[in-house]
Amino acid sequence: MSDASFDRSRCSVAGTLAVVGEKWSLLVLRETFLGVRRFADLQRALGIPKAVLTDRLATLVQEGVLRREPYQDEGERQRHEYRLTGKGRDLYPTLVALMEWGDRHLADGPPPLALEHRDCGARVRVALVCDDGHEVAGPHEVAARAAGAGVERRA
Amino acid sequence: MSDASFDRSRCSVAGTLAVVGEKWSLLVLRETFLGVRRFADLQRALGIPKAVLTDRLATLVQEGVLRREPYQDEGERQRHEYRLTGKGRDLYPTLVALMEWGDRHLADGPPPLALEHRDCGARVRVALVCDDGHEVAGPHEVAARAAGAGVERRA
DNA sequence: CGGACGAGGTTCGGCAAGTGAACCCAGCAT
DNA sequence: ATGCTGGGTTCACTTGCCGAACCTCGTCCG
Structure with a gap:
């Protein structure tokens, strides 16, 4: 009897994987938990192609897992960094x-x-x-x- | 100082994702935790393309997360089912x-x-x-x- | 016996996603 | 003006995912 009937279409595992299940997403998050917040640092740490990183960050921000925040080092122009939201910290x-x-x-x-x-x-x-x-x-x-x-x- | 220096190349998160991080792998495992063990049942429950399911099962077996076991219903030829190993149960x-x-x-x-x-x-x-x-x-x-x-x- | 059937695949052509390298742009420093 | 750096975009290429069709082996039915 392997019919385990519940509504798979709204399964929470599938839903979560739709948000963070793409290649690299969870590794990006691992780095943010370690305190890495900037594009170039993420790219260096992971060895991820820039285009993919751009895309992953955008979708994670859109999903509310990360938030994009301006910062400014002295003698530098304003840039953005990526930080965990509460949703991300969960x-x-x-x-x-x-x-x-x-x-x-x-x-x-x-x-x-x-x-x-x-x-x-x-x-x-x-x-x-x-x-x-x-x-x-x-x-x-x-x-x-x-x-x-x-x-x-x-x- | 965002250099969080440890050896990423052997990071356990990355290693685990190399085993179960492909699309569908974790959903296949979700089903096996729910008691679904057979190819056709997995395919029906997930709506996964057969070719992909074949591949995911093969790699999960190869990685030792699932094991492929013969069974035989009466009046049926021998078939195989996929069961969690201890490694999979973890x-x-x-x-x-x-x-x-x-x-x-x-x-x-x-x-x-x-x-x-x-x-x-x-x-x-x-x-x-x-x-x-x-x-x-x-x-x-x-x-x-x-x-x-x-x-x-x-x- | 011949033929149909169903589980468990494999093969195939097309489309989406991932990849590295090259390029771009803004602003600061010289 | 020239160069450097962070944060990207574009491009050509390869890999992976997809659905549909096909194959195979045993079982059942006539």
């Missing part, structure tokens, strides 16, 4: 989840980037939790319920 | 993170799919936590440290 767990998977399954050595809690210095990771405070070990502990129907299945 | 938090972001920022109505903890029925979500048990609110509470160096920056 993608942080997604990036961390991708990073963790890579650390665990593609590693040839220690993780190239370690995340620490600023307050206590302990390692930061993503977890699945439920609203009762339990930590969820994996998909087998989760039931997916389609909106509007009593359909329930293992996820 | 992508669950990533999918959930993508889904949550879409639920929060693209919603025109209630989330199309709700996740519940099988034991207690409470809603399941992704969280950032540190090994000391604190919940991390966002990127501003996290410091990223490049491996091998004392480099530290806001993430």
Whole structure:
């Protein structure tokens, strides 16, 4: 019985990927989370073709994930930089989840980037939790319920 | 100073995206998490071109995210289905993170799919936590440290 | 037996997207 | 005036995505 019937056309995974699922988009965001904000720095850091970077930045701005802000270094003309919006900052767990998977399954050595809690210095990771405070070990502990129907299945 | 220097060439985000970052790959995995395992069912559910699905399944199998297993319905010849490996199952938090972001920022109505903890029925979500048990609110509470160096920056 | 059927593909021609290199433009410095 | 730099645009080329058509292997039906 593999008919997992819910309305795929409005699936949130698909919707999110429509916004950040193009090639390079998530890597651009990774850099912005690391504090890189300027066109040339992004281009250097990523090795992305300029035309593609122009396009990705434009769509991310249009989607409200980044915002384009003027700045001015002394003795320089005014330029623009790209900063995360709140909507963009909410993608942080997604990036961390991708990073963790890579650390665990593609590693040839220690993780190239370690995340620490600023307050206590302990390692930061993503977890699945439920609203009762339990930590969820994996998909087998989760039931997916389609909106509007009593359909329930293992996820 | 936006030089955020760590070795991008081995960044785990990039590595992960090299495995599952092609168009459709994560949507195929979403379906497999929902229990869809067969070629024709995947094709129907996603509306993906057959040629692309063939290719995505092959690379996901090759990467060890899915495994191709024979099965046989009675009165049918032997066929193959695609199942998550442990490596694939570890992508669950990533999918959930993508889904949550879409639920929060693209919603025109209630989330199309709700996740519940099988034991207690409470809603399941992704969280950032540190090994000391604190919940991390966002990127501003996290410091990223490049491996091998004392480099530290806001993430 | 011959023929139809369905799952799971492969092949093909056309269109969209990604790529590197070259070029452009504004403003500051000389 | 000449050059330099950040932030792009344009161009020719290649790669990737797409739908439709075709193929293949076993099963069923007559």
